[in-house]
Amino acid sequence: VDETFDWVEKGAVTEVKNQGMCGSCWAFSTTGNIEGAWFKATGDLVSLSEQELVDCDQKDSGCNGGLMDQAFEEVIRIGGLETEQQYPYDGVQETCNFEKSLSKVQIDDFMDIGEDEEEIAEALEEHGPLSIAINAFGMQFYRGGISHPLSFLCSQDGLDHGVLMVGYGVEHHTTWRHRHPRPYWKIKNSWGPRWGEDGYYRVARGKGVCGVNKMVSTSIVN
Numbered sequence: 655v656d657e658t659f660d661w662v663e664k665g666a667v668t669e670v671k672n673q674g675m676c677g678s679c680w681a682f683s684t685t686g687n688i689e690g691a692w693f694k695a696t697g698d699l700v701s702l703s704e705q706e707l708v709d710c711d712q713k714d715s716g717c718n719g720g721l722m723d724q725a726f727e728e729v730i731r732i733g734g735l736e737t738e739q740q741y742p743y744d745g746v747q748e749t750c751n752f753e754k755s756l757s758k759v760q761i762d763d764f765m766d767i768g769e770d771e772e773e774i775a776e777a778l779e780e781h782g783p784l785s786i787a788i789n790a791f792g793m794q795f796y797r798g799g800i801s802h803p804l805s806f807l808c809s810q811d812g813l814d815h816g817v818l819m820v821g822y823g824v825e826h827h828t829t830w831r832h833r834h835p836r837p838y839w840k841i842k843n844s845w846g847p848r849w850g851e852d853g854y855y856r857v858a859r860g861k862g863v864c865g866v867n868k869m870v871s872t873s874i875v876n
C-alpha cells in the first residue's frame with residue numbers, strides 16, 4: 655500500500671450529508687459504500703437514497719438503528735436504490751414508496767473484510783470506500799486532527815456508529831514532541847459538512863483504535 659490514498663480525490667465520494675435527528679447513520683454508511691462501488695464499476699458518481707433504506711429496509715430499524723450488512727441484503731431484496739433526488743431524505747421514517755422503474759443502481763452481493771489493517775487498506779483500494787462501524791466516543795467534541803483515544807475510553811467492543819472509510823495517510827511531524835510518523839484513516843461522517851474536518855474524521859491507523867477494524871464490509875457491483 656502507498657503512503658496516502660483518498661477516494662475523495664478520485665471522485666468516488668458524494669458530498670457530506672447530514673442525518674439530522676434520526677439514528678440513520680447505518681443508512682448513510684450503506685449508501686456511501688454503494689455510491690463508491692457503483693463509481694468503480696461504471697465511472698458514474700450518483701448520490702443514493704438513505705430515505706429508501708429508512709422507509710423500506712425491513713431488517714433494520716429506521717431512525718432507531720441498523721446494520722450495514724443487513725442493509726446490503728435488503729438492497730438486493732428490494733431490487734436496488736433510487737437516487738437522492740428521486741427519493742429525498744427527510745429524516746423521519748415513512749411508508750416505503752420505492753419505485754423499481756426509477757432505481758438505476760443495483761448491487762450483486764456484499765462481503766465482510768478481515769480485521770488486519772493492512773488487509774483493510776488493500777480492500778479499500780480494491781473495492782472503494784468501505785462501510786465500517788466504530789465506537790463514536792469523543793466524536794461529538796472532535797474539532798480536527800488525528801483522534802487517538804485510549805482503548806479503555808473507546809473500546810472496540812462498543813461499536814455504536816456506522817460511517818464510511820474513504821482513505822488513509824500518514825502525518826509526519828518534525829517538532830520535538832512528535833518524532834514518529836502518525837498513520838491515520840480518513841472517514842466520512844454523516845453529521846454535515848460543518849462537523850470535524852469539512853465533515854470528515856481522522857482516526858489513528860494500525861492499532862484497532864475505537865474498533866475501526868472490527869466490522870468492515872462492502873457491497874459488490876459486478
Ligand SMILES: CCC[C@@H](/C=C/S(=O)(=O)c1ccccc1)NC(=O)[C@H](Cc1ccccc1)NC(=O)N1CCC(N2CCOCC2)CC1
Pocket residue numbers: 676677678679680713714715717718719720721722787790813814815816869
Ligand atoms: C439509535 C441508532 C443510532 C445509530 C447512529 C446514530 S448517530 O447519530 O450517528 C450517533 C452514533 C454514535 C454516537 C452519537 C450519535 N446507530 C446505529 O444505527 C448503529 C450502527 C452500528 C452499530 C454497531 C455496529 C454496526 C452498526 N446500529 C444500532 O444502533 N443497532 C444495530 C441494529 C439493531 N437492530 C435491532 C432490531 O433487530 C435488528 C438489529 C438496532 C441497534
